[in-house]
Amino acid sequence: MAPLSTLSCTMFSLLLCGPETISFGSPVPSPIGLMSDNADTLGKLRAQIDEIDTEIHDLLIRRTEIAEQVGKAKGKGAVYLRPGREAQVLRRLVERHTGVLPKAAVVRVWREIFSSATTLQGDLSIAVYAPEHDPDLYTLARDHFGALTPISTYGTVSGVMRAVSDRRATAGVLPVPQSEDSESWWRYLARDFEDAPRITAKLPFTKTDASSRNRIEALTISFVPQEDTGDDRSYVIVETAEEMSRSGIRALFSDVGMETADVQTPDREPGSPMHLVEVLGYVGPDDARLVRLKEENENKIAWVWAAGGYAVPMDLGLDGASAAAQTSNDPSLVLRAPAAGADEPGRSE
Numbered sequence: 001m002a003p004l005s006t007l008s009c010t011m012f013s014l015l016l017c018g019p020e021t022i023s024f025g026s027p028v029p030s031p032i033g034l035m036s037d038n039a040d041t042l043g044k045l046r047a048q049i050d051e052i053d054t055e056i057h058d059l060l061i062r063r064t065e066i067a068e069q070v071g072k073a074k075g076k077g078a079v080y081l082r083p084g085r086e087a088q089v090l091r092r093l094v095e096r097h098t099g100v101l102p103k104a105a106v107v108r109v110w111r112e113i114f115s116s117a118t119t120l121q122g123d124l125s126i127a128v129y130a131p132e133h134d135p136d137l138y139t140l141a142r143d144h145f146g147a148l149t150p151i152s153t154y155g156t157v158s159g160v161m162r163a164v165s166d167r168r169a170t171a172g173v174l175p176v177p178q179s180e181d182s183e184s185w186w187r188y189l190a191r192d193f194e195d196a197p198r199i200t201a202k203l204p205f206t207k208t209d210a211s212s213r214n215r216i217e218a219l220t221i222s223f224v225p226q227e228d229t230g231d232d233r234s235y236v237i238v239e240t241a242e243e244m245s246r247s248g249i250r251a252l253f254s255d256v257g258m259e260t261a262d263v264q265t266p267d268r269e270p271g272s273p274m275h276l277v278e279v280l281g282y283v284g285p286d287d288a289r290l291v292r293l294k295e296e297n298e299n300k301i302a303w304v305w306a307a308g309g310y311a312v313p314m315d316l317g318l319d320g321a322s323a324a325a326q327t328s329n330d331p332s333l334v335l336r337a338p339a340a341g342a343d344e345p346g347r348s349e
């Protein structure tokens with residue numbers, strides 16, 4: 001029988017116990033043998049990783065060259081950022097994904113790829129509404145636009161709106177409108193497309209069960225037409241001739257075949273004839289239903305604007321990276337937004 005002390009040897013103590021205390025069982029490799037076996041296995045696995053890294057790197061270089069050509073095809077001075085296309089790319093990759101690498105990790109990698117590709121094509125800089133008391137949108141913006149994209153913070157929504165309208169920022173990140181907002185930023189979008197940006201995305205684009213626990217959402221605005229991605233929501237701004245109830249507006253939309261998800265009428269502006277209507281599906285500026293909405297309700301509706309929209313975000317469910325995603329969505333644990341000036345750009349990083 002082996003002495004009791006030998007049986008209680010752990011893997012670590014086995015190395016120290018020495019062979020003389022073991023009198024039975026399969027031969028135990030000497031410490032040197034164990035280490036060289038591991039070193040051998042590690043070396044072989046690392047060689048495989050090196051090979052794969054080379055392939056990934058070569059592909060990244062090739063992909064970037066193609067993305068540069070895409071930028072040239074868009075033309076000089078275009079807004080190169082295309083949130084709709086990014087959504088389609090991510091949906092496809094998440095759909096085909098297999099293996100233990102969390103989908104959220106795949107998304108993270110591609111978020112960096114998109115932002116560096118856009119930066120190479122032309123400018124990419126972001127203006128974020130992040131007053132000192134509430135830096136949450138900064139974290140969301142950093143998560144979405146990646147580690148290297150310049151982000152300026154603003155203490156007012158109008159500061160963000162001006163930065164994008166004056167083309168000092170490619171995109172703005174603003175809170176999702178609520179009826180009780182003191183300033184309804186979406187009213188600035190009630191203009192022709194050349195004069196005002198449009199809503200282009202909803203952040204975060206991907207969420208996991210854990211990350212949605214402390215869920216903060218935002219909308220982005222930019223001078224990019226909304227793209228039909230096959231699964232979208234759109235915004236329409238309606239100016240009514242007189243005050244009209246939300247249910248009345250929903251009925252007018254339904255009559256022309258548009259299903260509404262939400263109607264916002266600013267609380268602080270009683271009798272306001274402006275409403276922000278969120279519609280299921282894609283509604284482009286030339287949508288025949290918008291024309292009908294106006295023509296068939298001449299005495300009720302004064303004006304209609306297609307205000308853009310977003311590709312419906314993806315739910316990754318119980319993804320393996322949920323704990324990490326939760327952390328990255330908790331602003332107190334991750335990044336602190338640089339202080340925003342009252343109406344001035346904050347520190348550009």
Ligand SMILES: O=C(O)C(=O)C[C@]1(C(=O)O)C=C[C@@H](O)C=C1
Pocket residue numbers: 067070071080081082083085086089113114117118121
């Ligand atoms: O498809 C495009 O328009 C691109 O510019 C390419 C690409 C990409 O890297 O896949 C880059 C930036 C855009 O925001 C969307 C996609």
